[in-house]
Amino acid sequence: MKNYLNNLKDFVLWVDVPIEEVTHKKISDYIDRLLEKRLRPKTINCHLQNIRGFYDYLSHEEEEEIRLANPVKKGHSLRLPKPLPRHLREEEIDTFFDVIKSPRDYAIFIVMLRCGLRVEEVSNLTLGSLDLKRRRIYVFNGKGGKDRVVFISDDAYHALLNYLRVRPPTRVKQVFLVEKGTYKGKGISVRGIQKRMEYYARKSKVKVSCHHLRHTMATQLLNAEAKVVTIQELLGHNWITTTERYCTVSNLKVMRDYFKAMEVVLQGSARDKTG
DSSP states (O other): OHHHHHHHHHHHHHOOSOGGGOOHHHHHHHHHHHHHTTOOHHHHHHHHHHHHHHHHHHHHOTTTTOOOOOSSOTTOOOOOOOOOOOOOOHHHHHHHHHTOOOHHHHHHHHHHHHHOOOHHHHHTOBGGGEETTTTEEEEOSOGGGOOEEEEOOHHHHHHHHHHHHHSOOOSOOBSSBOOSSTTTTSBOOHHHHHHHHHHHHHHHTOOOOHHHHHHHHHHHHHHTTOOHHHHHHHHTOSOHHHHHHHHHHOHHHHHHHHHHHHHHHHHHHHHHHHO
């Protein structure tokens, strides 16, 4: 409440016209003022939200009989910067997997890394969705209700085989099972996988989450010159723009493309000089 009132006070003291005469243009000027004060976009959006709420209150206050248009357009806000996907370096991958001795946990995280599965998709993975003969995993009802097919690398294939050899016989359809405690033999939950990740992150001293493994897979494929549309299909992204964010962090490919192109440029310059 204190922040709300302070925001309104700041706006009312700044504005140089009666509040019922404030326009969209005046709100844009106010945003410019807040930007000049070097406020963060998130803070500025809070100011806008409070001002909009204030005008909503005035327009619905029957006793005052105030009828005015809200100068803050619905959805009017600054776009917040999205953090770039973080991926692991090769040495971090090795350090992380070196501390995992459990066949189940190794298989869980190598499948995330090599197949790009979300943690929910790994938790829901069933035996019927594995096609080890053709090195495929069928992901049913993924994010947004989408189905897709992903492929199994050699190391993920051997990790799955090693785990399935020691997986207890049970009627439970989920691939990965709880191994200890009250829920032993049941399918492992999303939170159960996340807790194992937190444990190994502490043990290996690698800053990593389940989603970092998925980001790493995308970045590695891009660096290996896989097409963006291929990565989009494997990750199950609805929009290509989501996948293209990985291009920003794919420095290896940028570097390779630069030197390859520069080699052509320099050869052309050398021919011009000799000619």
